[in-house]
Amino acid sequence: MIFSKQGLEVTYKWLSKELEVHVNVAKQILSEFWQKYKEKKQFECVFLLMGHLHDNGMRVEIVKEKDLSTAKEKYSKIIAKHVYSLQKTLPETQLLGLAEDGDVKFSGIKCIENNERNDEEMHMFRWGAVSREIESAPQEKVQSSVSEAASERKATSPEEKQVAKKKNADRKGFDNLFGKAGNKQKNSSNADKVEVDSSNHNKKGTSKNGSAEKKKSTQKGGLSNFLELGKNQTKTSANSLNKGKSTNSLDKDKCANSSVAEKGANFLTKEATEEKVLKTDLKQIQNMKDFEEKISKTDKQKQKARSRKRNRSKETNNAVKKRKRIAIQSDSSNSEPSDNENESELDLPLSPESCPAFLKKRSVSPPQVKHENGKRKVLKIVDKTFEEDGFLVTKKVHVYESCSEEEPEITEPKNEKKIVSESHSEVKGKKNTKQTTLINFFKKS
Amino acid sequence: MFEARLVQSAILKKVLDAIKDLLTEATFECSDSGIQVQAMDNAHVSLVSLNLRSDGFDKYRCDRNLSMGMSIAMSKILRCAGSEDTVTLRAVDNPENITFIFESPNKEKLAEYEMKLINMDQEHLGIPETSYSCVVKMPSQEFSRICRDLSQFGESITFACSKEGIKFSATGDYGQATVKLAQTADADNEEEAVVVNMQEPVKLTFSCRYLNCFIKAGPLCAQVQLSMSNDVPLVCEYKIGDIGHIRYYLAPKIDDDEEN
Structure with missing residues (x-):
């Protein structure tokens, strides 16, 4: 096993990344493994608990197995409990946070077709299972566009691991088709923003607890992305989707700034084999195709959106990428996925999506921002590829894009400002130093 | 008489x-x-x-x-x-x-x-003999120059003394000014030498206004001796030829926050 070999902790995030399966599947795998081996006491298991506290607060916490029962007492209602990680020894649960980067790719939706699930998950992650109660309403709204996906999703109960796996394969196929390029690269950058995001979300989470109403409203806010999606499925929604997704996983990997580089090495070898398995699996391919068909059936709109997306995705993906550059990327994790992507793209017809991948490393100075209709729009130099006389012509175009994904970026400068202002106040504080008098020091004689 | x-x-x-x-x-x-x-x-x-x-x-x-x-x-x-x-x-x-x-x-x-002559209230302060954490000897001209220069930037100058030397810094609206003086390696020329005698590092902030008064004593002596301990008045001493000395004591500035 992995941990016996490397003494690593195996978190569901890591597992999902390694096996390229959905996080939920990874959790399932972990818990099954745990059930099987817990008698042997070889491993230490860490659980993630999410629930309502007795004082109406909400809490997400990571507890060791031995602390589980005491931790549970804190909650009036536990919304979610799953295996967070398995490892041989874990002196400090906080180490888990340092241990690795979560992989956004498998946590959420890559493409529109998946959004039903994402939606649900997002809420799960943001609000915990409480959202489940409220979920039904929003779901209906979204369902019109994604009813099929929804039904499929429902069919896949976590126990049916096999099915789930297949499904994940499907998803994977689509990831390759659509968002993968963007998503993968986004992962690392987003991960860096995790702290900001997660803190935000935590705050939200706790503040929300008091009133269900509030929760609902915010949820709607989150959903609006998807509603929009249903209607337009424009790049904006794609962005928001991405964002939603990233925040999902971000929420989870609270402080995932990590040793991706380290992992990259492991990843290389592992993935090679993994890839093989996946590829040779005819079933999966079959599934993939099935899935595609289904989607093409779902509605023309989607097709339109896709084609539109194809045109514009370069911009959006670029936008995404540009943002990315702000964050520190680990090369290993980056190059790895892109290899992947290329491979898979060879298999699949929709290769133009790979274009954005080449356009990514660009830009630099913070984008110009303007506000329009209350939406932030960012001026970006975007490489647009036009088809002219049968040639693909790439031009640099200034485009104002509204990006909900901006948020993390906004928060960063804000933070900086804060720091600046703090230091400023410090300076001022220095200025405000009080002059003491000698009488304080020398006594009259 | x-x-x-x-x-x-x-x-x-x-x-x-x-x-x-x-x-x-x-x-x-x-x-x-x-x-x-x-x-x-x-x-x-x-x-x-x-x-x-x-x-x-x-x-x-x-x-x-x-x-x-x-x-x-x-x-x-x-x-x-x-x-x-x-x-x-x-x-x-x-x-x-x-x-x-x-x-x-x-x-x-x-x-x-x-x-x-004028009748004056006697207001004699007992100044305790203190052993200071840092005693810096430096050319008085240099000190005068630093005080004058830095006082353009802020109302106060921070003296930070470490083993390596002494750092003067001032922060103001225009920006920040820092002057570092390293300890002179070879003290051949005593008058030009910067000598830092440090028990423990100190950092103190003083009002420029008073320092600029002190440096008026510069012509008296080529060297000035600054004695500092944390949270204790600065002693700025000039020798007056063979006759004696003039010592300036200056109460440090403390952060208002601490005070309140």
Whole structure:
């Protein structure tokens, strides 16, 4: 096993990344493994608990197995409990946070077709299972566009691991088709923003607890992305989707700034084999195709959106990428996925999506921002590829894009400002130093 | 009878120049051992301690201990003395006046100035003997320059002293200014040397206003000695030739937050 070999902790995030399966599947795998081996006491298991506290607060916490029962007492209602990680020894649960980067790719939706699930998950992650109660309403709204996906999703109960796996394969196929390029690269950058995001979300989470109403409203806010999606499925929604997704996983990997580089090495070898398995699996391919068909059936709109997306995705993906550059990327994790992507793209017809991948490393100075209709729009130099006389012509175009994904970026400068202002106040504080008098020091004689 | 004669009036002139900006009046304690002045500025932030030993004078006689309150307007009198003149201070035992007598080197000119003494409240502070964490000796000119330069940037200068040397910094609206002085490697030229004698690092902030008064004593001595301990007044000492010294004490500035 992995941990016996490397003494690593195996978190569901890591597992999902390694096996390229959905996080939920990874959790399932972990818990099954745990059930099987817990008698042997070889491993230490860490659980993630999410629930309502007795004082109406909400809490997400990571507890060791031995602390589980005491931790549970804190909650009036536990919304979610799953295996967070398995490892041989874990002196400090906080180490888990340092241990690795979560992989956004498998946590959420890559493409529109998946959004039903994402939606649900997002809420799960943001609000915990409480959202489940409220979920039904929003779901209906979204369902019109994604009813099929929804039904499929429902069919896949976590126990049916096999099915789930297949499904994940499907998803994977689509990831390759659509968002993968963007998503993968986004992962690392987003991960860096995790702290900001997660803190935000935590705050939200706790503040929300008091009133269900509030929760609902915010949820709607989150959903609006998807509603929009249903209607337009424009790049904006794609962005928001991405964002939603990233925040999902971000929420989870609270402080995932990590040793991706380290992992990259492991990843290389592992993935090679993994890839093989996946590829040779005819079933999966079959599934993939099935899935595609289904989607093409779902509605023309989607097709339109896709084609539109194809045109514009370069911009959006670029936008995404540009943002990315702000964050520190680990090369290993980056190059790895892109290899992947290329491979898979060879298999699949929709290769133009790979274009954005080449356009990514660009830009630099913070984008110009303007506000329009209350939406932030960012001026970006975007490489647009036009088809002219049968040639693909790439031009640099200034485009104002509204990006909900901006948020993390906004928060960063804000933070900086804060720091600046703090230091400023410090300076001022220095200025405000009080002059003491000698009488304080020398006594009259 | 009190009589003290200095061949070089220039020294006394410089001493008065060194204190006239801080003080308006001061009590001169004359005793057999010499003349001592201790006076605080009106804000009680700084203190001047002047010590002129009797053996530094060319002629010194003090039959009774005298406490003479003098207005620092005496600097005006001293301005009347030529730089080469010999100066003699003279007072009777229960004086109401003090007389300054300036003699030109060739004895051809004799000028007498009489100044009224003033009654002053005795406000003598006991200054405890302290061993300071950091004692820095540096060229007084350098110190003057730094204080002048940095006072353009902020109201106060932070002295940070470590083993490597001493760092002066000031922060203001325009920006920040920092001057670092490293300890001189070879102390061949004593007057130019920067010597840091440090027990533990200190960091203190002082008002520029007072420092700029202190540096008026620069002409008295090529070297200035800064003694610092955390949260204790700075001592800025200039030697006055062989006669004595002038010490400035300056209360540090403390963060308002701490105070409140």
